[in-house]
Amino acid sequence: MFRNLVYYFKQFWFNITRNVLMSFAAISTSFFSQLILGSLILVVFNINHISAQVWSQVEIWCFMETSNREEVVARAEQIQENRMVRGPVEIKTPKKALEELEKDLEIGLWDKDEENPLPWTLVVRVHDPDQVQPVVDFLINDLGFKKDDLRYPKDVVRKINTASMVIKVGGYFLTVLMATLTLFIIMNTIRLTVIARRAEIRTMQLVGATSWFIRWPFLLEGIIIGLTGSMISALILGVMYYFGHDMYMRVLFFLPHPIGTLQMMRILFTVAVISGFSMGLAGSYISVARFLDEDA
Amino acid sequence: MIRFKRVHLTYPNGVRALENVNIEFKKGELCFITGPTGCGKSSLLKLIYLDEYPTRGRVLLFGKDTYDIPAHQAPYLRRKVGVVFQDFKLLPNKTVRENVSFALEVTGASRYEIERRTPQVLDQVGLLGKIDHFPAALSGGEIQRVAIARAIVNEPLILLADEPTGNLDPETSLGIITVLQRIQTRGTTVLIASHDIPTVERFAPRIVAMQDGGVVSDKAVTRTQAAPQPNEKG
Structure with a gap:
């Protein structure tokens, strides 16, 4: 050879x-x-x-009407049961939400003595961007969220x-x-x-x-x-x-x-x-x- | 060694080259196949070196039906059959040495073997002095000798020569036939297709005559006097 x-x-x-x-x-x-x-x-x-x-940054933000921590946690657990949801649902307290907002905008927004106006928020992530709409439908139809309480990228994805x-x-x-x-x-x-x-x-x-x-x-x-x-x-x-x-x-x-x-x-x-x-x-x-x- | 059984050969263009050929060639035999141009001499040889296959009948080579030889084994069988082609098939851009060693190279022979065998075989055909010449610088007889050297360098069991004396003068023809005779005496079966009647009649121990694709006569020639042994080298 x-x-x-x-x-x-x-x-x-x-x-x-x-x-x-x-x-x-x-x-x-x-x-x-x-x-x-x-x-x-x-x-x-x-x-x-x-x-x-x-895609990894695609999130559905669910603003909660209640300020009761136990109710918020229960909601998060309900959402978690959906198979399209990726990882744990993140619970964002009003305080944490405000800190993040101030950090992003690099200015102080609120007087510490006043009541924080931001609501409790649940941050939901999905496996695939195509699953955003089905999860939104699930949140509205099955869990009773109002459409206005949900924030997510619609056409972008x-x-x-x-x-x-x-x-x-x-x-x-x-x-x-x-x-x-x-x-x-x-x-x-x-x-x-x-x-x-x-x-x-x-x-x-x-x-x-x-x-x-x-x-x-x-x-x-x-x-x-x-x-x-x-x-x-x-x-x-x-x-x-x-x-x-x-x-x-x-x-x-x-x-x-x-x-x-x-x-x-x-x-x-x-x-x-x-x-x-x-x-x-x-x-x-x-x-x-x-x-x-x-x-x- | 070679046996034709009711062999027919028709080319794709419809030309019938061989019809019902029955013939056998034994080991170490020297045989002339003679007949007019187009009588089927070359086609007969082509069936032996596996360039063609019979359309009907069987060709047995070393006891094997050529049809049963798988395509990938055909090259190995061809190495046992040396051929001196009518048109020589020498490569013009290669020297005499390269043309001969080429036949060894394709078999995967070692460099040592190639360098040992090539001059040896060129010496046998009397061309050692022109080892580095190109074919264009050689005479017709010398080209024929190179073709013979290439055909025998692999030490084949069968040597086929298609019109080896065609277009050569009688003296040169004599030299070529002498070389082929010498190869036959070493046990190689030598089949020569030729229409050079004087040469055939002078040297052939066996003459197979062909006409219109068929064998019309097959006779052994008994000589009372040995054929002259020419010592010409040209």
Whole structure:
């Protein structure tokens, strides 16, 4: 196997250098399609990441009419029984609510001697943003809360959901399109190399070369073309993301944070290795298999 | 070693190349297959080196029906069958050495084995002096010898030569046949397809004549006088 490896690499190098222009064209196409692929992944992953942050902050605030602690706790326990509710229901005393409000607004709002006007509040969290409305319905219909006593993000959640869904579906569609394009380009490049070496391959078959012996140098070529294009694109995207992330964190720090540079680099390079390798391998395998089948 | 049983071969374009061929070749035999162009000589050889399969009948190779040989095992069987092609199939961008060692490389032979066998076999065909030449720099007879060297470098049990003396002058033809005879004396079965009647009549111990895809005669030639042993190398 090892001595064959030397032969495979020699043949691979011969193929690449014999048709430098075509190899360059294939690497460039692989690079551009992987660049688009990587950009889509970058956007889709960040949308998911930001959506997850927003969703985790989705809360239903229930203002209580009573100021009896035991009644409030009993209510909280009733709400807790609903399976859509995530974690314990948080009980916010009027005092705590006031402190938080003052902290958020950075001003003193109320004279300590006066009675606190804020009500007892129950903070309810759900597993999924889609569960907000059913939980609200449950609070109104089953537990008798008034609609005006409930505060929750109505359209925001739906809009985020729709937007992220559109971006995700569009992203997946474009990803498949780009992957197919890369596959075809690599297939075509390898096919040209195979055609250029048709006579040699035919002779190889007739003197007893196995199909795998013939196939390996072409597979190597496909893999190297796919990987080179994808790694260069991942590197460029990674550098661009580094600067973009840095700028975002300086200017838009108050918005939900995007994925960190290091984590994004890991994602980009993992995707680059997997997609570059698999598309290069698949493209070259298909084009050589067709030829070997035709001439078998 | 090779047996044809009621073999028919029709190509996809409808051309009937072989019809009801029944013939057997034994180990270590030297046989000339002769007949006019298009009579089926090359098709007969193609069935032996598994480039074609019969449309009817059976071809038994080393006791196995070629139809029963799985596709992935065909290459291993081809290594036991050396072929000198009518159009040589030498690679123009490779030297004589590379063209010959190529047949060893594809079998996964070690570098040591390749470097030992290649000059050895080129010496046998008298081309050691031109080991680093490209095919374009060789004469017709020399190209033929390179093709023979490549065919025998794997030490095949069967050697097939398709018109090895075609377009060669009588003296060069004599040299080629001598090389093939020498290979046969080592126990290799040598089948030569040729329409070079003078050469066939002069050297063949067995002549199979073909016409219109069928075998019309199969005769062993008894010689009272041994064939001349040429010492020409050109």
